[in-house]
Amino acid sequence: MASSKELEIENFNEWFNDIIYKAELADIRYNIKGLVVFRPWSVFSMSKMFQMYEAILNNTGHQQVMLPTLIPEENFLKEQEHVEGFTPEVFWVTEHGTEKFEEKYALRPTSETAFYFMFKYWLSSYKDLPIKTYQRANVFRYETKATKPFLRSREFYWYEAHNLFETFEDSYQQVLQDMEITEDMLHQEFGVPFIFFKRPQWDKFAGAIDTFGADTILPNGKLLQLPSTHLLGQTFTKSFDVKYKNANEEEQYPFGTCYGPCISRIYGGMISIHGDKLGIRMPFSLAPTQIIIVPLYFVGEDIEVIEQTCLSIAEDLDKLGYRVKIDDHKEKKPKERFEVHETKGVPLRIEIGPKDVKANTVTIYRRDLNLKENLETPDLFDKVDDIAEEYTQNIREQADTAFLSKIVSVDTYDELKEQLLEKKVARVTFCSIEMDGKPCADEIKADTSGAEIRGIRMDLEEKPAEEDVCIVCGRKAKQFVYVGNKSY
Amino acid sequence: MASSKELEIENFNEWFNDIIYKAELADIRYNIKGLVVFRPWSVFSMSKMFQMYEAILNNTGHQQVMLPTLIPEENFLKEQEHVEGFTPEVFWVTEHGTEKFEEKYALRPTSETAFYFMFKYWLSSYKDLPIKTYQRANVFRYETKATKPFLRSREFYWYEAHNLFETFEDSYQQVLQDMEITEDMLHQEFGVPFIFFKRPQWDKFAGAIDTFGADTILPNGKLLQLPSTHLLGQTFTKSFDVKYKNANEEEQYPFGTCYGPCISRIYGGMISIHGDKLGIRMPFSLAPTQIIIVPLYFVGEDIEVIEQTCLSIAEDLDKLGYRVKIDDHKEKKPKERFEVHETKGVPLRIEIGPKDVKANTVTIYRRDLNLKENLETPDLFDKVDDIAEEYTQNIREQADTAFLSKIVSVDTYDELKEQLLEKKVARVTFCSIEMDGKPCADEIKADTSGAEIRGIRMDLEEKPAEEDVCIVCGRKAKQFVYVGNKSY
DSSP, rough: OOTTTTSSOOOHHHHHHHHHHHHHHHOOOOOTTTOEEHHHHHHHHHHHHHHHHHHHHHHOOOOOOOOOOOOEEEETTTSSHHHHHHHGGOEEEEEEETEEEEEEEEEOSSSSSHHHHHHHHHOOOOGGGEEEEEEEEEEEOOSSSOOOOBBBBBBEEEEEEEEESSSHHHHHHHHHHHHHHHHHIIIITTTOOOEEEEEHHHHHHHHOOOOEEEEEEEESSOOOEEEEEEEEETTHHHHTTOOEEEEEEEEEEEEEEEEEOOOOHHHHHHHHHHTTTTTTOGGGGOOOSSSEEOOOOOOSSOOHHHHHHHHHHHHHHHHTOEEEEEETTSOOOOOHHHHHHHHHSSSSSEEEHHHHHHTTTEEEETTTTTTTEEEEEHHHHHHHHHHHHHHHHHHHHHHHHHHHTTTEEEOSSSHHHHHHHOOOEEEEEESSSSSSHHHHHHHHHHHSSSOOEEEEESSSSOOOTTTBTTTOOOSSOOEEEEEEEEEO | OOOOOTTSSOOOHHHHHHHHTTTTTTTTSSSSOOOOOHHHHHHHHHHHHHHHHHHHHHHHTTTTTTTOOOEEHHHHTSSSHHHHHHGGGOOEEEEEEHHHEEEEEEEEESSHHHHHHEEEEEEEEEEEEEEEEEEEEEEEEEOOOOOOOOOOTTTEEEEEEEEESHHHHHHHHHHHHHHHHHIIIIIIIIOOOOOEOOOOOGGGOOTTSSEEHHHHEOOOOEEEEEEEEEETTTHHHHHOOOOEETTTTTOOOOOEEEEEEOOOHHHHHHHHHOTTTBBBBOOOGGGGSHHHHOOOOOSSOOHHHHHHHHHHHHHHHHHHOEEEEOOTTTTSSSSHHHHHHHHOOOOOEEEEEEEHHHHHHEEEEEETEEEEEEGGGGHEEEEEHHHHEEEEEHHHHHHHHHHHHHHOOOOOOHHHHHHTTTTTTTEEEESOOOOOOOHHHHHHHHHSSOOOEEEESSSSSSOOOOTTOOOTTOOOOOOEEEOOOOOO
């Protein structure tokens, strides 16, 4: 068996483009550029991810709603920063049948301008607050950059939560809760490590006071933004005249937040993080087929006995609640059949051949550790339970190790440039993530292949020493920031 | 307590328009006409319905995919009947940002022209068949008729299954399976009675050989079409050049079917069928809150003991897996608080007042039977289990009874006109649901307030006697058909 080092992906782009087809995840042959067809193997897992996310949003006091996909242009024009941020990317509906509409309608690129339009009807008193809502939605952005299935397509699939609070402090607490939800889902459930960064002021969501983004690191060393959460302050409540009366009957504007976990993108990040040269891997709970049983036939052997044994084991595993299938492609060689399931990331394979039937044994292959083992058949069921139990933790720990190995601390500007060439994400001392730090950020960008300041980390407090200076300008360093190349 | 007769809805339209707001199901104040905002109370149930439908589609061998919302005009033009049927209703995307697209893109009104475009890539050999796929989708139709939340809006939410088979017989078996799925979901799970009709040839889905539609009957006697399933024959496979090689290496066009359960519309039908003057009702499993506990406070009584009792009962019920809430609106009168939950269709209410606390009793109110009962507290939990068990069956049986009472058999044309005025659905002997029967259908339509032939029923064989003649033209009757007024 190859070691985990030998299995590491070398050319990520090539690997990703190949795996989409080999593992039957998506199809880019649809006849509109940038719009992708997602196939059953990925959709099964994404549907589970949607359900898990829905449960946690409900459990944290969010209520699900469904708003229209179309947003009138007039709503869009209400928030100037938002307009500038999103208008270039909007798909516009202008006709129905053979007639023109009097007004243009946007396909939602995000739904603030629909939610806030409704909030004014739903909010009147402080007793109505907090309002915590979310919807499952497909959103549309006409990206001018290169598209990539899952990671960046012109239609994508997410939950978007839109919340209102009485005080700024309450809204900040929500942002912290969004980070916890992200940890529970992405890291614990999906095994995807990330750091939540407070973004620099020049890299915010259009209309936000502060943006917090969760970045993971792809096998090519590039940062991929996964969910982000935003402090919107009173920007949208003022633009849309959303207000309430407080206990003293005074009119107030509430404070908003929004949080956008994009399931199709998280899936793309997840398979990239856990993937290797053999194919994709995914948490045990998300695998469409969790256990594949492969009967091994040889000339002259009794096929029926082998098939019967496979069937009986499959039935027992099915009764235990596992998603199990038998691979009955007799026409294919064992190696060929093994590869299909390794490529698709089936967590566990059970091989049963003529020797096994005689000896009452089975051979198992586990995809988390890339390990084969021969077992007495009666021991199989406890072993499967054990693997199911620890599988996700194993791939999460591997991902965590790889993630940490991609981050380095550097002290000098030259070292920074070197490490970025080595595809690392670098921690450096930096002057400021307020607007006065932008010239230094621009300098880094210009001196490297476009590396960006991703912000200051939110999961732990990192304070520079009194004497630390900005790695670029030499001014006193206010914080540590992380610098890396962004992907998608 | 009012009897079930006294609770019957008198003016359905008015009731429906009111209940949307009173039960906080939807909001029509969004600023695009015909596009509705769905609120948490309905969305919670619809999300459950989606999950239940997804499970049954998976269990019947369907695989979930996700196709783009946009469909190029060129795909649309490939199937002429389909074009004529749907083009007048299409929303067109023509611009992005400030630029015009070279081609127009339709917001899918249904997705045959996207699925069949992809099927040609996915199908090559008879070994690939059957292909059974479905997607969860929002679809768009610019209806020129009056819109109504849930029942007819310009954006709606459904599953659409698109399947391919080697033989016509296989495709017909699929249509029968779609009817079984509809029975399992709509009738058994959601308590909604219906009849599956084979539609007359003049009332088919654009591009179908035969259309089968499930009709329920609203409280106003009008028929509401719920899921429909269609035999597409080789119409779309030929238009889109979808073919495969059979075992003899000969090229063949497969036979298609499609099935479209629309969750938002089923929800609308469901609350209408189960609704009464008090408000909506829904199956126990779909209720966002299944049990509401209402503490009853009176001046001078010990509020804390009552609250503690409510909390302890709520915790126990929560542990048993029920969705339970406490109504702590102390400022409102009991009657007012009761009404809110009756309007929203909370299946079970538990009232606890000072006398109850002393006597260790509770009063329960069950919405299925509109019945109050006083119980010893220790008996409560078994009672709740019993109600949870039988609740859906009770409302289903009530709906079945109401449904049957709205159908009559008539023998003469005059009687038909009379019964239609009485808001009944009438069974009559009829010449033909092939195109030669259309003049008779047109005559009925003209002589009544637009009543239509809904087709021949699929759940049982009804054969006219040798001497029976068409109620309109007097020709020999080939079948019994059902006639009624269509709503939405």
